[in-house]
Amino acid sequence: MSCIRSLAAVSFLASIGFSTTVIAQEMISDTTARKQPLTAWGVQFEEFEYRYSDDDEELGVWNADAFYGTDEFKVRLLTTGEYEIEEQAYETLENQLVGQIPISKFFDAKAGVRFDTPEGPDRTYAVLGVAGLAPQWFEVDANLYVSKDGDSSAEIDAEYELLFTNYWILSATLDATVAFSEDEEVGVGKGLVSTETGLRLRYDLIDRAFSPYVGVVHERKYGDTADLAKAEGGGTEDWFAVIGARIAF
């Protein structure tokens, strides 16, 4: 009985200071009085690998993203880089910070900025993109970039996974870049710029948190971009053997 009485007392007090009680209780983080959207975060390295090319070039490469947010809005940091081990220089280094919202059942829209800070000239781009799951299980990520100087380009990434078993998984990736204008300083010609195709066979060793893999990667430059590379004395096509791990936490 006393319990009910004290509840009634609490009820009375609560009704007086209704708006303030919520704040007063905030001393302890209350995980239970939630009617706010669930927030989640995650970090994933799709690629974290060592590459060895057919002309003895050695690279350390990563392709990762981290997100924080709700179903309705996420902030996503994407980072990718290729570090030339012998020359101790970043061949590429791209960081993007984007906001992401759902636009359809399976796709999100992204908008934000991209900073390229490799060895050589830096670039800043505005980013507009869509990412999601296309029919027949193709993971697709398509982006449009416009640099501060007005140079624009588009990039499309696609990935497909083939399950030999539920633990041995072959992932096929294709990454293609097209430039709508030339940016000679960073070695980009107009038209199809480059493609990177990869095949990686991974084994999910610890959940989906740590999955070592081996694979092959083929990189190719095309058209004007290839010509610019040749003029610099570089190659236009590389085959790599890769070893690394997919990491998620």
Add this chain to the structure above:
Amino acid sequence: MQGLVKAFQPSSNEVQLGIKQMKIRLLTGLLTLLMPAMVMAGEYGLTVDRVKIDTGDFVKEGIGYNGASPGPVMRFKEGENVRINVTNNLDEMTSIHWHGLILPFDQDGVPGISFPGIKPGETFTYEFPIQQAGTYWFHSHSGFQEPDGAYGAIVIEPEGREPFRYDREYVVQLTDKHPHSGDRIMRNLKMMSDYYNREQQTVGEFFSDVSKNGLMNTVSDRMAWGSMRMMKADVEDIHGFTGLINGKGPSQNWTGIFEPGERIRLRFINSSAMTYFDIRIPGLDMTVVQADGNNVQPVSVDEFRIGVAETYDVIVRPKDEQAYTIFAESMGRSGYARATLAPEEGMEAAVPQLREAARLTMADMGGMPGMDHGSMAGMDHGNMDMGSSEGVSGMDHSNMGSMDHSNMKGMDHSNMKGMDHSDMSGMDHGSMAMGKGGPSDPFYAKGSGLVPTAANGGKFLSYSDLKAQDPLYEDREPTREIELRLTGNMERYTWSINGVKYEDADPIRLKYGERVRFKFVNETMMTHPMHLHGMWSILDVGAGQWNPIKHTVSVNPGTTVYMETEVDEPGQWAFHCHLSYHAAAGMFRKVIVEGGPESTQAKTGVVAEDGGEA
């Protein structure tokens, strides 16, 4: 241990008081001898603690009661007033919800709906009358404390005699203990919805399907699912758990002792976060006598499926001096729990192999709106033949005269031409389970890949077998119908009701005294155990006044299920899918009962308008 024992005895004051009262009453007449039992007030104590949970496969930190997970079996007596002092020894808020108990809403234990929750270090006293009997359970309704181990069993002894006999009883409480914490599981699912699914279709399965069904059929089947971006293997969201029975993993083998010839009452409780179990005891018939705490007309079965949060009481009678395995396979066959009934400790019986993983079919997608029919060309329509009368059974059970086609959008209606609606009103649902052409059950979509079959080829319990022993309420016409579409997006791991998540939803408002007919339309490919707090869910199995009285109603993919509720408890209540991560993702509603006795109306103000979670 001493403290634990003490906590469960009525305090000595109470006992003495009881004796005193008894003496006085002895003088007043013989009849009142029976009274002390009826006015008995029990005082109980529970502490909420961080505990270690050892499954035999792994050891993890978790949350438990009185120092252990699962917590103790709380034994109450019908008619008793209980006072339960719950002390929160965690460094976070907690709560206890008494699952299935009929009580004042402010004792129901849902933070943000019934009360503000129990702060760290605080003791909250629950106080309510026990107005029912049977098998129930309790669990935390805060965050993911329940999947982390905060659950226990409730056994309520009835005032009167039960319509069945037994010599011995055991609680058999199941759970799906996962090495990851609930928070981590939720986060991983949001990052990758198939994070835990390890039964996905492989290259090997493609070739075995090709040899079974031919190349073209297999390719077009894969294309059909691929175009929907749905997985046939999406039966269970969470794999990688160890099934526990009374806290013991398969290798630890919980054992219940019996003497041959005894009748044993097994009180099965599914306290899993996410997992349905198919339960059998090879060599023993099981007689189901109770479902969700309410007596049902006895049904003899070889196997039954227990949804998350449901309870079933069965009676078995082992006659031989041998061990029997209680085998509980998960519905998707990704894991199992195992225990033993034996004449003496240490005896074991063979443990069966897990059966082949279940696969969804297009029939399970039947509830999905806007499905692409074009891509279904290669489908096996034989599975979906709507021409035979039993094909209709997955739809509207109660009211066959006016069939509900709403959940059949995705199907090929051209096959249904031959259907005769008129003669279906008097259909015998029981016999339909024996229908020709594969297993069928009126509570599964026709051709569903989830229809269970008994391992020994015998009888598998269906909802349509459940008939109330004693109807709690007079049968009457519902005053109105409320449609609840169960919706979600597996890829994004969002779950909702009528397409709206809890945080964006208005409460469901009911009026005290009305009888509401809830229509669940499952538009997802997952099975959802829907749990309404505080008031009974009368599941429509087409048995009229004998419809079974439940607290949790499982709705299979591609089906429509009806339940009716007598709105007889004022206040505000939670109503949600009992899969922990579905509830937390938004398949949840607050129900407000307007009107009713005035005293309860005043109390509603205690709780903030928002809040509440699984």
